[in-house]
């Protein structure tokens with residue numbers, strides 16, 4: 164049977180029973196629409212979690228010395244330069260970034276103009292020094308290197324800290340919203356050897372200034388990230404430990420190397436801090452699980468739609484047995500009749516799938532708009548909760564066709580089996 | 590045109606027994622012949638037409654129609670035979686109600702390659718003109734009289750220029766006068782060279798045929814003898 168004839172006859176047949184066509188296509192549209200909507204939502208929320216809430220770089224491994232150092236007693240598990248060199252020689256390691264915490268307490272007391280508002284507050288400040296390569300790419304003002312005593316200390320803040328400030332802190336304190344570009348260059352005072360939380364501060368208080376030079380996903384979440392050399396200098400000046408590192412970030416050549424590196428680091432008596440990674444994985448898994456459940460529900464709707472189409476087509480095939488006999492009499496083969504029924508279902512599925520997909524995308528636009536317009540600001544609030552890759556959009560339409568055609572298999576077989584001699588008799 | 594020998598046909602009843610309808614029937618119809626088959630209701634006339642027209646494969650015996658042995662054809666082959674070589678006309682017209690006269694007539698083209706849409710329409714108009722329905726191409730069957738519907742059905746049977754027309758009581762649903770018009774149409778088609786095999790009760794149709802056969806006891810007998 165020619166395609167043009169097939170298309171023409173299917174069009175006529177669908178037009179003949181408009182109400183049946185609409186109700187069959189509607190079922191498909193609901194199922195496909197729900198599926199595309201929920202999968203798009205899951206992908207969109209998953210992306211927010213992955214890229215903004217837990218921006219884990221899949222190639223990075225955080226190595227820390229063991230907390231209770233049994234290894235230290237035996238001479239292992241210390242994170243000194245020699246250990247760092249050994250880590251750097253592990254196969255699969257591309258780079259190692261050393262980290263050293265500033266081991267004296269510090270506070271920042273601010274009193275003055277803060278981006279046009281007045282701010283007066285004091286906070287405990289945590290700082291960690293890193294090999295500049297780790298955050299260099301995110302530095303936008305000046306250089307990320309030790310500037311020597313008396314000079315402002317360059318520091319990088321975490322994107323997420325800025326997000327929390329903007330969405331939670333600033334609105335409550337009526338402080339201005341800040342962007343990464345705005346805070347770069349901002350200078351604030353810091354006092355070392357002073358603390359609000361511990362009384363173990365010893366030695367004289369020294370004052371310095373910190374200048375934010377960039378915002379990074381690799382920055383310490385609750386504190387500032389400064390050049391390693393600066394941390395070493397501050398520790399040495401304060402007379403505390405300045406040769407053991409508080410951590411090292413391994414950058415693997417490839418994410419697939421990560422499990423091997425984790426095992427190797429543990430084998431060296433070190434611990435691997437995979438808390439962030441695990442949280443990211445858990446959050447990702449929760450989103451994936453919810454999405455799967457909703458997708459399954461939507462698939463169920465598609466199955467019901469297919470059953471509905473099977474019923475509708477069965478009835479149509481029965482009601483039109485005589486017409487099928489006529490087609491057979493003028494030269495339709497069994498295969499032609501089967502093709503006609505399947506093509507009719509395919510057209511229903513195509514219409515339903517396309518309408519459902521368009522409706523889902525439209526609804527997502529509406530939801531995003533409503534969220535932007537009516538929901539209050541909250542940390543990590545995204546511009547869009549949805550992601551519709553081409554595969555999802557095409558998949559929706561294809562699913563509609565597949566569901567409808569699957570529902571039509573039985574009726575198509577029965578239609579092809581119609582005995583023309585019997586239905587045309589009389 | 591038709592050479593059938595030893596045709597046997599039986600239907601299975603609900604209770605498992607068989608009703609024998611045709612019992613070793615022989616029939617020869619020459620090219621261009623006009624043959625009428627008569628017989629009482631239920632004697633198997635429709636069954637015979639369905640077998641010879643390739644609508645029913647479930648029979649025994651050998652039947653050559655338009656040059657091919659029917660049992661040698663598969664479903665696709667039989668469909669092509671019906672599409673190209675045999676035209677059917679039924680008692681109750683069997684038009685598709687949602688299609689216009691023109692679309693009904695062009696239906697065979699949908700199952701055959703090589704019919705350009707423009708050629709299809711031209712041909713359909715031409716056969717509708719041949720059966721006297723010029724100007725009614727756009728009407729659906731509901732807006733045609735019984736006689737006109739049967740003319741549309743005849744036009745559809747003629748569409749693919751078949752060699753053989755099989756008609757099952759084509760005037761059975763029509764009044765005397767309308768039926769007479771249809772019979773006249775068959776006569777004229779026959780004059781044009783078409784082979785016609787018609788099942789009928791109508792005396793006028795009998796009179797129009799060159800040969801009348803009576804179906805009795807599952808076999809055909811020349812009318813007048815028994």
Ligand SMILES: Nc1ncnc2c1ncn2[C@@H]1O[C@H](COP(=O)(O)OP(=O)(O)OP(=O)(O)O)[C@@H](O)[C@H]1O
Nearest residue numbers: 585588600601610629630631632633634635636637
């Ligand atoms: N599908 C079928 N299943 C069972 N029996 C059938 C079937 N079709 C026909 N018959 C039986 O076969 C016999 C012949 O039927 P057929 O329709 O060929 O008769 P007919 O000569 O055309 O009758 P009429 O003049 O009433 O149209 C009848 O007894 C009928 O009941």
Ligand SMILES: [Mg+2]
Nearest residue numbers: 589634635757
């Ligand atoms: Mg009959």
